[in-house]
Amino acid sequence: MPKTYKRRFFLNTRRGKVLTPFFMPVATRGAVKGLNPAQVKTAGSQVLLANTYHLHIQPGEKVIKKLGGLHNFSRWEGPILTDSGGFQVFSLAKIRKITDDGVYFKNLASGKEILITPEKSMQIQFDLGSDIIMAFDDLTGLSLTERKRTEEAVERTHRWLVRCIKEFKRLTKDIKQSERPLLFGILQGGLDKKLRRKSLEFVQSQEVDGVAIGGLAVGETRRDMYDMLEFLAPMYDPKRVRYLMGIGEPKDMRFSIEHGIDMFDCVLPTRGGRHGSAWITGDKKLNLENSIFGKDPGPIDKKCDCYTCKTGYSRALFRHLFKVGDPLAGSLASIHNLRYLSRICEDYR
RNA sequence: GCUGGGGUACUCAAGCGGCCAACGAGGGCUGACUGUAAAUCAGCUGGCCUUGUGCCUACGGGGGUUCGAAUCCCUCCCCCAGCA
Numbered sequence: 001m002p003k004t005y006k007r008r009f010f011l012n013t014r015r016g017k018v019l020t021p022f023f024m025p026v027a028t029r030g031a032v033k034g035l036n037p038a039q040v041k042t043a044g045s046q047v048l049l050a051n052t053y054h055l056h057i058q059p060g061e062k063v064i065k066k067l068g069g070l071h072n073f074s075r076w077e078g079p080i081l082t083d084s085g086g087f088q089v090f091s092l093a094k095i096r097k098i099t100d101d102g103v104y105f106k107n108l109a110s111g112k113e114i115l116i117t118p119e120k121s122m123q124i125q126f127d128l129g130s131d132i133i134m135a136f137d138d139l140t141g142l143s144l145t146e147r148k149r150t151e152e153a154v155e156r157t158h159r160w161l162v163r164c165i166k167e168f169k170r171l172t173k174d175i176k177q178s179e180r181p182l183l184f185g186i187l188q189g190g191l192d193k194k195l196r197r198k199s200l201e202f203v204q205s206q207e208v209d210g211v212a213i214g215g216l217a218v219g220e221t222r223r224d225m226y227d228m229l230e231f232l233a234p235m236y237d238p239k240r241v242r243y244l245m246g247i248g249e250p251k252d253m254r255f256s257i258e259h260g261i262d263m264f265d266c267v268l269p270t271r272g273g274r275h276g277s278a279w280i281t282g283d284k285k286l287n288l289e290n291s292i293f294g295k296d297p298g299p300i301d302k303k304c305d306c307y308t309c310k311t312g313y314s315r316a317l318f319r320h321l322f323k324v325g326d327p328l329a330g331s332l333a334s335i336h337n338l339r340y341l342s343r344i345c346e347d348y349r
Numbered sequence: 350g351c352u353g354g355g356g357u358a359c360u361c362a363a364g365c366g367g368c369c370a371a372c373g374a375g376g377g378c379u380g381a382c383u384g385u386a387a388a389u390c391a392g393c394u395g396g397c398c399u400u401g402u403g404c405c406u407a408c409g410g411g412g413g414u415u416c417g418a419a420u421c422c423c424u425c426c427c428c429c430a431g432c433a
Contacts, residue, residue, distance in 0.1 A: 026385065028384095034388075049384070081384095088384095090384090092386070109386095243384090249383060264383095264384095266384080267382085267385045275387085277382085289379095291378070323377095329388095
């Protein structure tokens with residue numbers, strides 16, 4: 001019998017109220033790959049996630065600002081959350097250098113080095129027109145050398161959060177409360193419970209609108225991740241939303257929601273969709289490229305209400321389109337997967 | 350008909366006496382992907398099984414040389430180019 005945790009039922013943003021729990025499709029470069037905004041919205045998505053690092057490199061936040069901001073640029077009317085570039089500290093570990101000031105990344109396209117500081121990350125996100133701005137954090141991996149610096153990374157993440165808040169306040173000082181974007185802090189700590197507790201307490205002591213759990217699902221076992229979520233669950237501030245960054249496997253979302261999490265984002269529904277994988281009732285996964293679907297006339301999931309399943313696209317069509325490399329297959333499967341995750345959230349509301 | 354080039358696995362294509370069941374690419378099959386360096390990446394892809402420094406069958410067909418042939422020789426069949 002899972003314990004129930006006090007939680008909020010919605011999140012207010014300057015672009016409207018968002019019902020919780022909710023899942024955010026990943027639109028790293030400003031668009032959910034292969035889908036237009038109407039398709040994303042119809043699948044049940046309320047908020048989009050875009051990335052500071054990628055948009056800074058291309059086309060640049062100044063360009064986007066000139067073009068009316070990210071909402072106008074990408075034609076998405078709902079709220080947008082921007083990740084700070086913190087995840088790239090982890091995912092681009094081979095081409096970055098961390099200093100206390102910030103992180104130097106080597107842009108692989110141009111060969112040039114770019115510096116992202118907490119202040120810079122705030123400025124970029126502000127210029128993009130983000131509705132939910134994420135603090136710039138230092139995310140460590142699980143390799144031995146990375147583990148050794150977990151504590152250092154937590155401390156740095158905290159120092160950076162203070163700098164983020166200061167810069168955020170400076171940037172938003174002339175903005176009315178109702179029109180101000182939100183700022184979320186991120187806690188770190190790897191698989192160390194003491195560090196995690198310390199980090200959560202620190203973030204919740206700061207002037208942030210939401211609390212994000214970072215640094216999970218980076219290669220640890222599912223059991224380890226669940227242990228940590230269980231450990232943190234009783235300690236959340238009931239007045240603030242909790243965002244588990246990067247999670248999007250259905251069973252993981254269910255576990256997390258049952259342990260107090262309100263928000264999610266993940267590349268799985270869209271990346272998986274483009275690669276042929278689709279979730280079906282029971283949280284099972286289908287690989288639509290498999291030869292067994294070659295003559296299957298049924299939809300991906302009979303019980304699904306998404307555009308793709310309702311329209312009657314057959315598994316056989318998917319198998320065929322994936323084989324011949326038609327991107328329509330990836331788009332339709334992405335719609336289905338996004339809807340699947342949104343339905344999980346809707347069931348819990 | 351003559352001269353030259355060529356026929357290699359599902360396809361294209363390397364190899365030109367032993368390290369070859371045969372490079373590479375495509376295709377096929379399977380798998381991975383959790384704040385997107387990802388429409389990407391990895392493995393397998395002649396048959397059989399007791400999965401092995403294992404056995405069989407294989408580089409157009411047949412024959413030969415050799416301890417050993419996809420690789421050399423003879424012959425036949427087919428394709429391509431040029432000339433009659």
